[in-house]
Amino acid sequence: MMKKNLLNPLRALALFTAVIALVFTTSCGDDEDPDCDELTWYADADGDGLGDAETSVMACEQPEGYVDNSDDDDDTQAEPTSNLWELVESTEGLDSLEKYLGVYPDLVATLEAEGTFTLFAPDNNAFIGLLQTPGFPQNIASINPDIIKNVLAYHVSVTLYESSDLTAGTQVATASAGNELIIVNEDGTLKTGSTNQNIEIKTADRAATNGVMHIVGSVMIPPTVGQTLTPILGTNAGTLLLGADFSILAQAILKADTFATGAGLPTLASILSADASEDATKLNTVFAPSNATFEVLADSLFGDNNDEATEAEINSFLGFYSGQQFYGIVANHVIVGQTLGVSDLSTGASFATAASSAAQAQMLTFYQIEGAGDFTDVFIDSNGDFNPTEGTGLNAEVALPNAADSGNGTVHVIAGLLTPIQ
Incomplete structure (x- = not known):
């Protein structure tokens, strides 16, 4: 009963492969042996x-x-x-x-x-x-x-x-x-x-x-x-904006950042590509939905509910949310200032997300429920409405922990969408 209620919106998801996708740059071609005989x-x-x-x-x-x-x-x-x-x-x-x-x-x-x-x-x-x-x-x-x-x-x-x-x-x-x-x-x-x-x-x-x-x-x-992507080499931004398994999330980030630029807010790309080499407060942990999650969501909202989303259904999903809405949703998948491993995600552990404001704290709370999941049994409540008696209210399960480590943090792949408190 617990398992069905937790994952019903995201049925039939497969375990995703690790993704590390970084910027295209080229080496300078200066490896030749200076002592060779021309x-x-x-x-x-x-x-x-x-x-x-x-x-x-x-x-x-x-x-x-x-x-x-x-x-x-x-x-x-x-x-x-x-x-x-x-x-x-x-x-x-x-x-x-x-x-x-x-x-x-x-x-x-x-x-x-x-x-x-x-x-x-x-x-x-x-x-x-x-x-x-x-x-x-x-x-x-x-x-x-x-x-x-x-x-x-x-x-x-x-x-x-x-x-x-x-x-x-x-x-x-x-x-x-x-x-x-x-x-x-x-x-x-x-x-x-x-x-x-x-x-x-x-x-x-x-x-x-x-x-x-x-x-x-x-x-x-x-x-x-080169101009856009070189700065994100080796960062969480590179993983998400270039990764083949995160191409739908990348489109959501770009739409959100168009809003952020106009509103004078820090872009998600700048948060995810921040240089943390000398400033640990710029580290970040991302709980990232892969394309498989978005495809199930798009199909359930705009398709025939067969777990296979067409391009038109995905475009309808991306068009359904405004840039401002995507900014809040994606930011709610990001924890700034620390790199979290699976050992940090124990039952009751709670962390503020980048979607938090002075008016409203946005928290991710974790629960380890043995035998209840399809992947790691580590679940996330993103809006505080988990009911342990009925087994309802959890938003996602960690599907692939530490899918990509980078110079400024780590990315965990999740099955689910971490909607913020409205």
Whole structure:
């Protein structure tokens, strides 16, 4: 009886996997051994194994598209027979790019379509550098797929830019949201939203039937992504705003923060990304509903109550609450000033949330009820109406404790929504 009453609004939830999703930034590519012996490599544009004496670079290791001889008397590229997608598939060292692009059929379709496109193709080492960024998740699939898709689209332009067109100051409009720009620096490197402001084109002018591909040494980040998300690297804000399992909560946070900005209140993103390295009062613990919780709620309110929410039902749910309401709801999932572990969540333990005001304290009270839950048997009452006799009034159960630890706190995944006292 207890279990049914506690979890009825959130039936059939599965245990969620741990999520650590952090900002896209790229390493600066300065790992080369300064003591290596640089050799001369010659461009092999036509791929016949013979190099062009007029086009060479100095490098410790053989660059893509270059050979160790200068024996070619005609290095003109043969007429291309592959489109850009086929070129990605057939080019050694682009396996990672092929894998990530393959997740998005519309991006692949663009690279297969007729046209005059430019693809800036990060090689495998570029993705290795990305994964070596401190705090970056080892599984890129754990990041919100919409963010990944936008970053990949930033590497594509619908305009043909051969290397001779990429002169200093050139602005390359991309296929990313808002057609964000890539800027060509004075030295011919590329400026984007990445931490590396001088991204090198390692191999230029790989011709395709529908455009040209340049192989680059770093994953390129749209400027708005870099500006917005770099500050939340390694924080609870990064976990929630980038996590694939928290994409609905992220939309609620963004709507709440639009209200907060206009009302002169601290944004939720600023609270969740606060630097706690020298100020423990900025630590925070988040009890975060995953997408699975929101989908059940959206379906129960706006669908046919089958535990499977459509995109339209989720949008209706997000539109149902105002920014001000979401601000209060999400803030009620945040405890500021301490990092709480499961051992702190004993029966009767109570903590004030970020939704508290001078007029109304908002408290989360915890109860451990053995055998009553689907997950940890640790339950939360967010509005003070728990009735232990009838087993009613609890708002959520901790489903996955310590799902993500960060530099300024921890995130526990919950099954439920912690509505504040009205």
